Amino acid sequence: MKFAFIIHPTSLADVERYEPGAAGKGRPLIEKIMEWMPAYAAVHVTGVRTPDGRETEGWFVAANYMPEQMLALPRETVYAKILKAIEIGAELGAGIAGLGALTGAVGDAGVTLAARSPIAVTTGNSLTIAAGVKSLLRGAHEMEIDLAGATAVVIGATGSIGSACVELIAPHVAHVVLVARNMTRLRRLHETLAKRLACATSITTDVRAAVRRGDLVLTATTSAQEVIEPADLRVGAVVCELSLPHDVGRRVALERPDVLVTEGGNLRVPGMPRFERVREPGLPFDFGLPPGTALACMSETMVLALENRPEPFTLGRGIDLERVREIDELATRAGFELAGMRAFDKAIGPEQIAQIKAAAGLRRATAV
Ligand SMILES: NC(=O)c1ccc[n+]([C@@H]2O[C@H](COP(=O)([O-])OP(=O)(O)OC[C@H]3O[C@@H](n4cnc5c(N)ncnc54)[C@H](OP(=O)(O)O)[C@@H]3O)[C@@H](O)[C@H]2O)c1
Structure with missing residues (x-):
């Protein structure tokens, strides 16, 4: 079965990577163009x-809005463009x-989109x-964090x-701090979760x-602005970033060499995957990841296509954990695997990890 995946730029850098002519045009003009662009x-x-x-x-079909x-x-305006994109995929x-x-x-x-769509829809x-939880735990392992005594902070905790x-994450750590802006929703979620975690x-x-409390931090918000202040991060912390647009800004890389930041949702795609621009056949589509790598949400869509399962696999908030396990198994069987660690457009290898650990050690020693 074939698949479609709906994309949109999550930053001005995304726009400029696709359309270098957009550089320097300014956000208001780019947003205006996107309003007109089908x-x-x-x-x-x-x-x-x-x-x-x-x-x-x-196909990746663009429903472009910033x-x-x-x-x-x-x-309804946003839904209409996304639905049009899904229809193009169906055609x-x-x-x-x-x-x-x-x-x-x-x-x-x-x-709502799934109810109106001519084909099956999944959020991925x-x-x-x-992938995000595995990445977070891999980061904690690399930084030699003692999970049994650790505090994990989930920002965007009421989200899907x-x-x-x-x-x-809860079975691995001593304490989880749930963070979001809406206290009513946080309390409601906490009432159901606290009993069983x-x-x-x-x-x-x-x-x-x-x-400030997090040995481990996972971000999954819909914020259009950065949410993490570099000064707040604990020495030697791990931050796993799932949000698109990103919650963790480059200031963290500059100001906190002792913290491991890793994008959590990147997977290596099996085979010889090629992502080619439709407008310029043969030219690769650069979405900021190394060749052969895709986001986990793209990968879920590909796995369902490979399995020939046109199902609304993941929809809404309140995710079924059985489905998480099932798609993880299907993806592994299909040859998808966690991509190498990466953040701020750079790979993180053993050398970088050693540098981060050394910087954390130095900060701890200086603090003492
Ligand atoms: N890497 C990948 O492969 C991948 C795949 C799918 C999605 N994503 C990204 O993952 C993120 C979350 O998606 P979702 O579907 O879970 O969204 P969602 O269900 O709408 O949840 C968003 C969460 O973020 C919280 N939030 C929003 N703004 C915030 C802020 N400024 N400070 C603190 N919390 C804030 C929301 O609660 P309040 O409103 O109460 O604050 C809610 O808990 C999005 O950025 C999405 O693009 C990444």
């Missing part, structure tokens, strides 16, 4: 092939459509959750991705205070 097929994806010989191909527009424009032969970045978070997280959040991450839990709307 949905279009931007990328043809081929060469996805599992070890047991199954193949799929698909993150601020996704969140602020009338919901190209796709049996399933995945909702990228904020297209899967606006409104009711895909439920189940595989994002599985965040709430499931809380549940999956093995570790201690607490809630707060104060991101800065929470981050």
Whole structure:
């Protein structure tokens, strides 16, 4: 089965990477152009092939709005462009459509879009959750954090991705701090979760205070601005970033060499995947990841296509953890695996990890 995946730029850098002519045009003009711009097929994806010989191909279809527009424009306006993008995917032969970045978070997280779509729709959040938690734990392992005594902070804890991450992180740590802006929703979630989670839990709307407590931090918000202040991070902390647009700004890289930041949702795609621009065939589509790598939400869509399962696999908030386990297993069987660690457009290898650990050691020693 073929797939479609709906994309949009999550930063001005994304726009300029695709369209260098946009550089220096200014955000207001770019946003105005996006208001006029209809949905279009931007990328043809081929060469996805599992070890047991199954193949799929698909298209990334652009429903272009900047993150601020996704969140602020009338919901029906945003839905209309995303639906048009899904219809383009369907016309190209796709049996399933995945909702990228904020297209899967606006409104009711895909439920309305799925009801109106001619083909099956998934947000891709189940595989994002599985990959995000694995990345966070891998980072903690690299930084030699003693998980049994650690505090994890989940920012965006009431969200589709965040709430499931809380549940999956809880068995590994001593304490989870749930963070979001809306206290009523936080309290409601906490009432249901606190009873069944093995570790201690607490809630707060104060991101800065929470981050100061976190040995591990996972971010999954829909904020269009950075939410993490470098000065708040604990020495030697691990930050796993799932949010698109990012919650962790470059100031963290500059000011906190003792903290390991890693993008949590990147997977290596099996086969010889090629992401080619539709407008300029042969030219690769650069979405800021190394060749052969895709976001976990894209990967969920590809896995369902490979499995020939045109199902609304992940929709809405309140994710079924069984589905997270199932898609994780299917993805592993299809040859998808966690990509190497990466942040701020750079790979993080053993040398960088050693440098981060040395910087953390130095800071601890100086503090003493
Ligand atoms: N890497 C990947 O493969 C991948 C895949 C899918 C999605 N994503 C990204 O993951 C993020 C979360 O998606 P989702 O579907 O879980 O969204 P969601 O269900 O709308 O949840 C968003 C969460 O963020 C909180 N939030 C929003 N602004 C905040 C702020 N300024 N400070 C603190 N908390 C804030 C919200 O609660 P309050 O409103 O109460 O604050 C809510 O808890 C999005 O950025 C999306 O683009 C990444």
